[in-house]
Amino acid sequence: MGALLRSAWCVFQRNLLVYRHVWRGSLFMGFLSPLLFLLSMGLGVGALVRTEGVLPAGASFLTFLGSGLLASTCMQTGSFESSFPIVGKMVWRRNYEAMFATPVSVGAIVLGELLWLAARLVMVAAAFACVLAAFGVGTLASLVPAVAAAVLTGLAFGACVMAYAATLRDGANFNALFRFGITPLFLFSGVFFPITRLPAPIRWLAPTTPLFHGVELTRGLVLGTLGAQAAVIHVTYLVVMVGLGASVAYWIFRRRLWT
Amino acid sequence: MPSSEGALVSARRLTKRFESFTAVGGIDFDVQPGEAFGFLGPNGAGKTSTMRMIGCASPVTSGELRIFGMDPRRDASRIKAKLGVVPQLDNLDAEITVRENLEMYARYFDVPKAVARARVEELLDFVQLTDRAGSKVEPLSGGMKRRVTIARALVNNPDLILLDEPTTGLDPQARHLIWERLYRLKRDGATVILTTHYMDEAEQLCDRLVVMDKAAIVAEGSPRQLIERYVTKEVLELRLSPDIRASLDGRLDGLAERIEVLPDRVQLHTADGERALEHVYTRGIPIESALVRRASLEDVFLRLTGRTLVE
Numbered sequence: 001m002g003a004l005l006r007s008a009w010c011v012f013q014r015n016l017l018v019y020r021h022v023w024r025g026s027l028f029m030g031f032l033s034p035l036l037f038l039l040s041m042g043l044g045v046g047a048l049v050r051t052e053g054v055l056p057a058g059a060s061f062l063t064f065l066g067s068g069l070l071a072s073t074c075m076q077t078g079s080f081e082s083s084f085p086i087v088g089k090m091v092w093r094r095n096y097e098a099m100f101a102t103p104v105s106v107g108a109i110v111l112g113e114l115l116w117l118a119a120r121l122v123m124v125a126a127a128f129a130c131v132l133a134a135f136g137v138g139t140l141a142s143l144v145p146a147v148a149a150a151v152l153t154g155l156a157f158g159a160c161v162m163a164y165a166a167t168l169r170d171g172a173n174f175n176a177l178f179r180f181g182i183t184p185l186f187l188f189s190g191v192f193f194p195i196t197r198l199p200a201p202i203r204w205l206a207p208t209t210p211l212f213h214g215v216e217l218t219r220g221l222v223l224g225t226l227g228a229q230a231a232v233i234h235v236t237y238l239v240v241m242v243g244l245g246a247s248v249a250y251w252i253f254r255r256r257l258w259t
Numbered sequence: 260m261p262s263s264e265g266a267l268v269s270a271r272r273l274t275k276r277f278e279s280f281t282a283v284g285g286i287d288f289d290v291q292p293g294e295a296f297g298f299l300g301p302n303g304a305g306k307t308s309t310m311r312m313i314g315c316a317s318p319v320t321s322g323e324l325r326i327f328g329m330d331p332r333r334d335a336s337r338i339k340a341k342l343g344v345v346p347q348l349d350n351l352d353a354e355i356t357v358r359e360n361l362e363m364y365a366r367y368f369d370v371p372k373a374v375a376r377a378r379v380e381e382l383l384d385f386v387q388l389t390d391r392a393g394s395k396v397e398p399l400s401g402g403m404k405r406r407v408t409i410a411r412a413l414v415n416n417p418d419l420i421l422l423d424e425p426t427t428g429l430d431p432q433a434r435h436l437i438w439e440r441l442y443r444l445k446r447d448g449a450t451v452i453l454t455t456h457y458m459d460e461a462e463q464l465c466d467r468l469v470v471m472d473k474a475a476i477v478a479e480g481s482p483r484q485l486i487e488r489y490v491t492k493e494v495l496e497l498r499l500s501p502d503i504r505a506s507l508d509g510r511l512d513g514l515a516e517r518i519e520v521l522p523d524r525v526q527l528h529t530a531d532g533e534r535a536l537e538h539v540y541t542r543g544i545p546i547e548s549a550l551v552r553r554a555s556l557e558d559v560f561l562r563l564t565g566r567t568l569v570e
């Protein structure tokens with residue numbers, strides 16, 4: 001156990017070392033993209049929409065949208081960071097092969113990647129929360145747990161995408177995943193409007209999707225309207241998804257590295 | 260077959276199958292401490308598959324493999340802690356610097372920071388890359404990357420160094436620099452296992468080697484022993500025009516112990532190449548060019564398999 005954690009920490013440090021060469025641009029984007037979204041959609045579109053009777057009582061469109069985007073941004077970050085970067089380390093540059101030639105085990109590699117993903121998500125979500133606070137959305141007490149919820153959402157997606165990415169060979173592409181998976185979820189999971197507005201079949205489907213749970217959890221925490229039962233359901237859903245994704249990722253990493 | 264007593268690596272009926280395909284078909288070998296041991300063979304012979312099993316990166320399909328007396332199935336981490344691995348294809352971290360690559364790798368081995376720092380500087384000096392230590396790996400030449408990989412394999416002060424085709428694809432100058440470094444390692448008492456399909460590499464670096472072909476070991480010995488056992492001391496190579504070659508009709512018979520007709524030349528295996536050449540002249544066989552050379556492992560390979568090592 002000690003060796004596993006120690007090695008996982010090394011994998012984490014390796015990613016940090018690589019990140020140190022690119023952090024400026026990455027951090028800048030972390031602030032810029034929520035800023036642009038909240039300016040255009042939140043203030044711009046927000047001025048056009050009628051919210052009373054549609055949104056939960058007391059929620060402005062900006063708060064509604066901002067909290068949803070916090071969760072969906074983590075979904076996108078988690079998915080993206082687990083796509084090409086993982087294929088790169090598995091196939092193109094074979095960094096995992098290099099690690100696996102040392103006492104670092106497959107479990108440590110997967111755990112280290114998940115730890116690193118969590119750290120990246122914390123950076124992205126924290127930057128996002130800072131922008132929200134600048135727009136007057138939420139308080140420190142509501143944004144800190146909301147960041148945690150968004151990070152959990154990102155991890156759930158990240159773990160699953162990581163497992164998928166690890167199956168890919170050369171010439172990997174994630175077009176289908178992003179076009180038919182991530183983008184529809186982004187549009188129809190209640191980020192921009194309550195899912196009750198959706199036509200019937202999609203309306204029933206939406207609550208079964210992972211982003212819906214991430215958005216509800218994060219938004220409930222920002223608004224302070226989250227019920228205990230709902231919290232348990234959302235968290236359980238996302239934690240199970242992290243667990244399943246991580247287990248499958250471990251299994252696939254092992255098959256790829258130990259051949 | 261030398262005994263496995265005290266061997267660092269010992270393999271018996273070692274077999275690797277990928278589904279139904281046999282990459283390594285039940286080979287036996289032992290590597291003694293302080294030895295430079297080679298696998299010489301063409302592409303696809305099973306060299307990398309064997310190296311990966313020794314490196315505990317690939318499960319043994321059947322047979323027995325012991326490294327430092329330990330079983331890779333149970334003690335992979337403990338074995339890997341004492342190995343230095345140079346894979347066939349470099350897998351450096353391209354986005355970070357040369358020095359960072361080495362320091363990071365030392366952490367995987369849990370080398371204490373201060374020890375690692377000193378060791379890294381020493382190794383940078385050893386592979387003559389001190390002046391490039393702060394540059395990223397990406398823009399380095401192939402030979403420099405290879406040297407970084409070799410230095411990286413030494414950060415944990417390994418008891419056994421595995422080198423899979425250390426100089427394949429490099430220009431002659433880069434190869435010689437690496438050979439010279441490996442020779443120094445060897446001289447300082449390191450135990451090295453290397454694979455190669457270059458016979459000159461095997462001749463220069465290996466105390467003992469096995470010739471591998473199609474998943475099997477076809478011969479074993481020191482470079483000199485193999486040459487003495489399987490081929491004559493010298494080889495006379497003749498280039499003949501195609502129509503002369505087609506109408507040779509046994510005119511070379513008796514001039515050498517063995518005559519090999521290759522697509523582009525004829526080889527006469529004999530103890531005295533110059534004398535054979537004189538006879539060629541006295542028999543009045545018109546030749547385009549002639550060359551007398553010492554026999555090499557290439558000839559051993561040809562003799563054993565009927566094929567050349569590098570196509």
Ligand SMILES: Nc1ncnc2c1ncn2[C@@H]1O[C@H](COP(=O)(O)OP(=O)(O)O)[C@@H](O)[C@H]1O
Nearest residue numbers: 259277282300301302303304305306307308309
């Ligand atoms: N992961 C794999 N799956 C299937 N076949 C493989 C795999 N790795 C190697 N082989 C096959 O095993 C044979 C031996 O390969 P290898 O050990 O790489 O030989 P060498 O290093 O001597 O060139 C080759 O025919 C190769 O195609």
Ligand SMILES: [Mg+2]
Nearest residue numbers: 306307308347
């Ligand atoms: Mg090979």
